[in-house]
Amino acid sequence: MTRTSPGRWRFSLQHALVLPLLLLIAAVLLYPLLFSFWVSLHDYELTRLNDVTFIGARHYMELPQNPSFMNAMENTVIFVVSAVGLEFIIGFSLAHLLYQQRTLRNAYRAILLTPMFITPIAVGLIFRFLLNSQLGIIPFLLGKVNISIDFFGPQLALLSIILIDVWQWTPFMLLLLLAGLESLPLEPFEAARIDGASGFAILRYLTLPLMRPVIMAALIIRGLDAFKVFEYIWAITRGGPGEQTETILFHIYKVGFRFFRMGQAAAMGYGLVVVVILMAFTVYWSLDRLPLRLQARRQHQIRQQMQEQG
Amino acid sequence: MQTTTESPLWRITRNIILITATLAVVFPYFWITLTSIKPPDLVAHPDVWLFSPAWDNWQEVLFESDVPHNLLNSILVGSAAVLIALLVGSPAAYSFSRFRTGGPGVRFGILAAQMVPPAILIIPLFLIMYHTRLLDTLWAVIAAHLTFVLPMVTWFLIGFFDEVPVELEEQAMVDGCTHFQAFYRVVLPVVRPGLAASAIFGFVLSWNDMFYSLLLTGGDAKTLPAAISGFWTFRGIELGKMSVAVMIAIVPVLIASFFIQRYLVRGLGAGAVKA
Numbered sequence: 001m002t003r004t005s006p007g008r009w010r011f012s013l014q015h016a017l018v019l020p021l022l023l024l025i026a027a028v029l030l031y032p033l034l035f036s037f038w039v040s041l042h043d044y045e046l047t048r049l050n051d052v053t054f055i056g057a058r059h060y061m062e063l064p065q066n067p068s069f070m071n072a073m074e075n076t077v078i079f080v081v082s083a084v085g086l087e088f089i090i091g092f093s094l095a096h097l098l099y100q101q102r103t104l105r106n107a108y109r110a111i112l113l114t115p116m117f118i119t120p121i122a123v124g125l126i127f128r129f130l131l132n133s134q135l136g137i138i139p140f141l142l143g144k145v146n147i148s149i150d151f152f153g154p155q156l157a158l159l160s161i162i163l164i165d166v167w168q169w170t171p172f173m174l175l176l177l178l179a180g181l182e183s184l185p186l187e188p189f190e191a192a193r194i195d196g197a198s199g200f201a202i203l204r205y206l207t208l209p210l211m212r213p214v215i216m217a218a219l220i221i222r223g224l225d226a227f228k229v230f231e232y233i234w235a236i237t238r239g240g241p242g243e244q245t246e247t248i249l250f251h252i253y254k255v256g257f258r259f260f261r262m263g264q265a266a267a268m269g270y271g272l273v274v275v276v277i278l279m280a281f282t283v284y285w286s287l288d289r290l291p292l293r294l295q296a297r298r299q300h301q302i303r304q305q306m307q308e309q310g
Numbered sequence: 311m312q313t314t315t316e317s318p319l320w321r322i323t324r325n326i327i328l329i330t331a332t333l334a335v336v337f338p339y340f341w342i343t344l345t346s347i348k349p350p351d352l353v354a355h356p357d358v359w360l361f362s363p364a365w366d367n368w369q370e371v372l373f374e375s376d377v378p379h380n381l382l383n384s385i386l387v388g389s390a391a392v393l394i395a396l397l398v399g400s401p402a403a404y405s406f407s408r409f410r411t412g413g414p415g416v417r418f419g420i421l422a423a424q425m426v427p428p429a430i431l432i433i434p435l436f437l438i439m440y441h442t443r444l445l446d447t448l449w450a451v452i453a454a455h456l457t458f459v460l461p462m463v464t465w466f467l468i469g470f471f472d473e474v475p476v477e478l479e480e481q482a483m484v485d486g487c488t489h490f491q492a493f494y495r496v497v498l499p500v501v502r503p504g505l506a507a508s509a510i511f512g513f514v515l516s517w518n519d520m521f522y523s524l525l526l527t528g529g530d531a532k533t534l535p536a537a538i539s540g541f542w543t544f545r546g547i548e549l550g551k552m553s554v555a556v557m558i559a560i561v562p563v564l565i566a567s568f569f570i571q572r573y574l575v576r577g578l579g580a581g582a583v584k585a
Binding site: 013014015017018020021022024025028029031032033035036039046094097098100101108109110111112113114115117118119120121122123125126127129130134135136137140167171175176179224227228230231234235248249252253256257262265266268269270272273276 | 325327328336338342345357401402412425427429431435438454517518520538549563566568575
């Protein structure tokens with residue numbers, strides 16, 4: 001025992017500590033993922049479990065021609081982009097206001113953050129109730145001023161779902177962005193103010209660039225999370241009217257658990273992953289790489305102009 | 311910030327906006343509370359705000375429905391998932407934090423694991439539980455919840471272990487502890503607030519999930535969110551009971567949120583930005 005070198009011993013301890021986690025992740029995440037891929041390559045239907053045949057990539061090839069799938073994907077992308085965009089704009093504004101606020105700042109923050117902690121199905125049910133055209137308080141109050149809005153009708157259903165998501169998840173943006181603002185160094189802002197920079201210039205050339213890592217983290221985490229939207233749809237519209245609010249997770253639920261076409265549903269899951277990764281990469285590229293390139297090009301132009309002027 | 315004098319007009323505007331936002335957040339809570347104590351025949355009347363409170367809804371939900379059973383399921387599932395996640399996650403998180411086991415890729419991997427969409431996991435999980443005859447058992451829900459509780463808890467803990475100075479355990483080892491003893495006798499007690507915050511947050515995640523519970527259980531093992539989704543039928547009387555069930559699901563979490571808010575930024579935001 002005493003002969004074992006400390007370095008070697010430490011080597012085995014660090015791996016022994018990780019082993020249980022790896023085994024459990026393999027069991028609950030890795031194995032299901034691989035199994036799901038296997039299922040997606042088969043004609044796997046819950047009603048015909050004795051008759052599962054290998055069909056290769058056919059489910060994947062069929063996805064782009066499947067109008068319901070493409071419709072659900074389109075709805076989901078519209079939902080994610082609009083909801084996360086609105087949440088970012090409102091969250092960023094509220095974070096700025098709270099940052100300037102001195103009295104009751106913590107009380108405001110504690111209350112404003114609460115929606116992100118409660119179960120989405122409860123939020124869905126509450127808003128179905130609040131916005132219901134016969135029973136809801138909001139259409140009732142709007143009716144007093146002669147406004148009649150059918151929140152879950154054909155024109156507005158998806159927008160209403162987006163606004164419900166904004167109610168629940170703007171707090172997440174507020175949480176991260178306010179923490180980001182609070183961790184910014186104060187000196188550059190004081191210097192800019194002394195130099196007489198306008199509020200817009202400070203926002204554009206100081207706050208936004210300094211906040212870029214936080215903004216990127218907030219957008220990507222929230223964006224990936226928004227793709228999972230299911231509960232509001234389940235609670236309120238069940239995909240209707242028609243298929244207008246059918247999001248991708250709801251569609252996969254329908255194909256897998258109502259039509260029992262497990263193979264097709266599994267392929268759709270992987271199709272979703274491709275879209276999600278593309279979106280995350282786009283956000284990363286446009287917030288992390290693109291500004292650097294634009295900056296480099298601008299500096300290059302300035303240098304050239306200076307050279308031309310001698 | 312303190313040095314600049316701001317115009318009183320802006321201060322009033324800002325407070326008006328903040329109060330409006332606060333009202334927008336609080337009003338749904340208020341309305342659902344009001345509805346839960348409305349007499350059943352008034353539930354369908356949004357214009358009635360004043361009435362003598364009736365406890366029929368609460369009585370029926372608490373004593374004559376399955377909600378207490380679903381509540382117990384939620385507590386059992388959340389506790390089991392969190393306990394397993396802490397037991398398995400904290401040694402691993404310590405190893406990732408202290409020895410950089412697996413290099414920088416590991417942190418990204420854990421973050422990615424937590425982002426795996428349920429869309430891709432529900433089909434295989436359902437089939438596995440179907441073939442092992444575990445559908446509609448708490449085990450099925452616990453396993454499904456581990457897919458997101460485990461990475462999230464581990465991710466949080468890495469951040470908390472990062473803050474513990476190495477000298478602490480070196481001192482313990484000089485005093486004769488083995489490295490493992492130094493870990494569980496010295497380091498673990500130091501990160502206890504972090505363990506508590508991760509546990510509460512993991513529990514809230516499990517508590518709030520409806521999707522897996524809805525599809526992996528059908529009756530006996532239903533958790534609270536899956537059960538309240540069954541109150542969606544809008545037959546007047548159900549609405550009051552739905553409000554009660556919704557309150558039972560959200561009030562504990564609202565209370566817990568006040569305790570975990572400040573840890574959340576450290577665990578989630580700081581870690582995300584650092585990585």
